[in-house]
Amino acid sequence: MTTEMAPTSSGSPALSETATYEIVRRKHPWRVVAAVLVLVVLGLLAFGVANAKGLHWSVTGHYLLTRVVFYGFLRTLELTAAAMALGLCLGVIFGIMRLSHNPVLSSVAWLYVWAFRGTPLIVQLFMWFNLALIFPHVDLFGLVHLTTVKVMSPFLAALLAFGINEGAYMSEIIRGGLMSVPPGQTEASLSLGASRGWTMRRVVLPQALRVILPTIGNETLGMLKLTSLAAFISFNELFGTVETIYYSNSQVMELLIVAAVWYLFASSVLSIGQYYLERRVGRGFVRGGRKQTLLETVLVNAWAKRRRLGANW
Amino acid sequence: MTTGYDLTDGRTDVVELHGVSKSFGSTHVLRGVDLHVRESEVLCVLGPSGAGKSTMLRCINHLEGIDGGWIKVAGQIIGYELRGGKLHELPERLIRHQRGLSGMVFQHFNLFPHFTVLENVMVGPVELQKEPKAQVEARARGFLDRVGLGDKVSAYPAQLSGGQQQRVAIARALAMNPKVLLFDEPTSALDPEVVGEVLAVMLELAQEGRTMIVVTHEVGFAREAADRVAFMFDGRIAEIGPAKSVLESPREARTAEFLAHVLV
Numbered sequence: 001m002t003t004e005m006a007p008t009s010s011g012s013p014a015l016s017e018t019a020t021y022e023i024v025r026r027k028h029p030w031r032v033v034a035a036v037l038v039l040v041v042l043g044l045l046a047f048g049v050a051n052a053k054g055l056h057w058s059v060t061g062h063y064l065l066t067r068v069v070f071y072g073f074l075r076t077l078e079l080t081a082a083a084m085a086l087g088l089c090l091g092v093i094f095g096i097m098r099l100s101h102n103p104v105l106s107s108v109a110w111l112y113v114w115a116f117r118g119t120p121l122i123v124q125l126f127m128w129f130n131l132a133l134i135f136p137h138v139d140l141f142g143l144v145h146l147t148t149v150k151v152m153s154p155f156l157a158a159l160l161a162f163g164i165n166e167g168a169y170m171s172e173i174i175r176g177g178l179m180s181v182p183p184g185q186t187e188a189s190l191s192l193g194a195s196r197g198w199t200m201r202r203v204v205l206p207q208a209l210r211v212i213l214p215t216i217g218n219e220t221l222g223m224l225k226l227t228s229l230a231a232f233i234s235f236n237e238l239f240g241t242v243e244t245i246y247y248s249n250s251q252v253m254e255l256l257i258v259a260a261v262w263y264l265f266a267s268s269v270l271s272i273g274q275y276y277l278e279r280r281v282g283r284g285f286v287r288g289g290r291k292q293t294l295l296e297t298v299l300v301n302a303w304a305k306r307r308r309l310g311a312n313w
Numbered sequence: 314m315t316t317g318y319d320l321t322d323g324r325t326d327v328v329e330l331h332g333v334s335k336s337f338g339s340t341h342v343l344r345g346v347d348l349h350v351r352e353s354e355v356l357c358v359l360g361p362s363g364a365g366k367s368t369m370l371r372c373i374n375h376l377e378g379i380d381g382g383w384i385k386v387a388g389q390i391i392g393y394e395l396r397g398g399k400l401h402e403l404p405e406r407l408i409r410h411q412r413g414l415s416g417m418v419f420q421h422f423n424l425f426p427h428f429t430v431l432e433n434v435m436v437g438p439v440e441l442q443k444e445p446k447a448q449v450e451a452r453a454r455g456f457l458d459r460v461g462l463g464d465k466v467s468a469y470p471a472q473l474s475g476g477q478q479q480r481v482a483i484a485r486a487l488a489m490n491p492k493v494l495l496f497d498e499p500t501s502a503l504d505p506e507v508v509g510e511v512l513a514v515m516l517e518l519a520q521e522g523r524t525m526i527v528v529t530h531e532v533g534f535a536r537e538a539a540d541r542v543a544f545m546f547d548g549r550i551a552e553i554g555p556a557k558s559v560l561e562s563p564r565e566a567r568t569a570e571f572l573a574h575v576l577v
Contacts, residue, residue: 188423191374192437192489193412195405202440206427 059254063245064261072241073262079158079227079237084220086163091170096200098175109171116168122229125161128152129233154235158227166223173215177208210281217274221267228259238262324351327493327524328373332382334548335368342368344548345382350493353522357535357556360545361571366528367420369545370495373526374415375408386414387492413442416486420498422478424470424485430457431466434485442489449488456484460514476507480514487518494518496527532575536560544568 015021049055063069097109116124132148139145181204189199231240242255249255328350335343342365350356358366371377373384375392383400384391391411393400403411424433434453438444457463460480462473470478479499486494496515500508512534519525519538529535535542535556542560543553544567552565563569 182421182423184419184421184423185425187371187376188417188419188425190376191412191415191417192485193409193441194437195409198440203425210427 054253056251056254059251060257060261063242063251063255063258068245069238069241069258069262072236072238073266075155075236075241076224076227076238076262077266079155079162079230079235080220080224082159083162083166083227084223086159087166087170087219087223088216090164090167091174092205094167094171095174095178098171099178113168113171116165117172121161121165121226122232124165125158125229125233128161129154129157131157154230154233157233158230158235162223162226162230166219169219170216173212173219174208177212178204180211181207206281210278213274213278213281217270217278220274221270224266224270225263324353326350326385327352327354327387328526329385330369330373330382331384333369333372333379333384334381335365335372335377335379342548343372343379346545346548346550348543348550348553350524350526352524354540355519355523355525355527355538356541356543357539358526358528358543358545359530359532359535359571359575360551364545365548366545367497370417370497370526370528373493373495374412374417376417378402386411389414409441413437413489414492416489416491416494418479418482418486418494418496418499420502422470422475422482422502424478424481426470429467429469430462430473430481433470433481434488437485437489453484453488456487457481459487459517460484461510474507475503476510479503479511483511483514483518493524493526496525496529498528498530500529500531530575532560532572544571 050057094109094112097105098113100106100109129152131152135148137145138148138151185203185207186199189203190196194203227237228239230237231243234240236244238259242259246252246255326349328348330346330348333343333346334341344365346365346369348356348369358369360366368377372379373386373391378392383393389411390400391414392403392408394403394407395401425436428436431450431453434457435446435449438449438452439446454463454466457466460483462477462480462484465473465477465481470481473481483494483499499515500511503511508531512531515525515527515534516538527534527539539556541553542556544551544559544563544565546567552559552563552568559568560572563572
């Protein structure tokens with residue numbers, strides 16, 4: 001370096017090479033204003049709801065912990081879990097079929113997705129529930145003989161409708177996940193003498209799962225809330241239960257809030273579960289040693305975001 | 314075309330290709346490849362991209378089927394069986410057995426990211442060849458020591474450098490006890506500063522008498538490690554012979570031109 005200093009074109013003072021300068025970040029006064037404004041509006045809203053004349057919080061509090069509501073909540077969880085399990089199985093089967101080299105298999109998988117993703121869920125739900133209208137009896141090769149009306153309980157109808165519908169979405173999610181795994185992984189596995197089945201189970205699916213899992217978490221949260229549709233075929237899950245109660249006591253809002261609180265509780269628990277599941281599946285994809293806990297992750301992310309925004313407070 | 318063989322040394326052919334052809338759609342990638350690789354021989358295959366070098370390797374362990382000719386490894390016809398004057402493709406079960414005859418090392422390593430280093434090396438023999446676990450583990454650790462990664466057994470591939478990953482991939486191929494090692498541009502995806510450590514391992518394997526077919530652009534490695542060098546152009550082997558003579562005084566104009574390009 002020469003001691004020569006570039007001529008200052010805009011007339012600003014030349015920098016000294018011996019001094020050290022403190023760097024002062026730009027201030028963001030409008031951010032503070034916006035934050036205060038939002039908090040005030042939020043506070044007013046909360047105050048309004050808390051003091052609403054027509055809302056009896058004591059009723060909400062009472063029903064929140066009654067046995068009948070809790071059982072409704074359990075039925076919601078049961079239906080969610082069963083429908084997701086069915087959807088996941090169908091999704092894996094049809095997702096793999098979609099990627100098959102066999103044109104018949106991939107076309108059938110396409111048809112399944114087309115039909116069940118292309119019609120409203122509530123229509124599918126009512127169709128399953130009313131299946132007895134066109135198939136009064138179910139006959140499986142003369143081995144099993146059933147009367148459809150007796151078999152097609154509200155739970156079964158809801159399970160079939162939600163599970164099969166979910167399977168259509170899930171097969172697309174899984175197809176995307178499978179395609180995200182580099183083909184070199186399959187080649188390496190085959191070159192070690194693995195079968196196609198082993199390669200799918202042990203090499204491709206576990207890696208696809210890492211990509212798929214956040215979306216499955218989303219789908220599960222969606223399913224948790226979608227199951228409330230089952231109330232329309234008189235299945236008494238959480239929403240159906242509170243509906244039955246407010247039909248008799250007219251405390252509509254109070255009971256809807258009861259349902260909302262339980263749904264929020266379940267979705268919060270699911271989100272935390274998803275976090276730990278993702279960490280488990282992310283095995284081998286995290287650089288470095290020990291993995292962070294949930295709290296650490298939240299704090300680290302918040303800190304990083306604050307830094308990204310150039311905060312100086 | 315001379316093959317650069319000393320026909321009197323009495324060694325057997327480990328790999329034989331006879332008139333092998335392969336097309337992808339209307340593209341003829343291999344147009345009649347003849348090749349013999351003997352026990353303990355190191356053959357380097359050079360040539361421009363698109364010449365069919367990688368496809369040839371992938372045909373040798375039947376990752377790709379062939380459209381004509383035949384391939385033998387250790388005396389077995391790879392991927393097919395001769396019945397009634399025709400070559401019928403084998404069922405998967407038998408092809409899997411044959412894949413153990415060759416150990417493949419890929420350009421992009423293709424280690425399993427969700428398995429540890431040790432699991433990557435053990436998975437072939439334990440899960441697929443059904444060997445007892447303890448025995449395989451000892452062998453796997455031995456191979457990892459050999460490639461200088463004995464201390465990384467419980468690391469995941471993402472925690473290793475490219476050069477380390479490729480050395481694990483070499484150990485994984487060795488663990489299968491293959492008759493021939495197939496290297497598909499093993500250093501092309503590596504940062505320049507780690508190419509040397511991978512080539513050093515390969516050179517050691519060459520010197521201990523492993524049978525190897527190495528598709529590479531590393532002319533220096535070919536000169537040092539290869540018994541013979543083959544040049545591929547347009548799906549054919551254009552020139553093959555002892556490394557020294559082919560690299561220093563190529564007979565084919567295309568070979569000379571290619572070498573001039575690579576060595577600049």
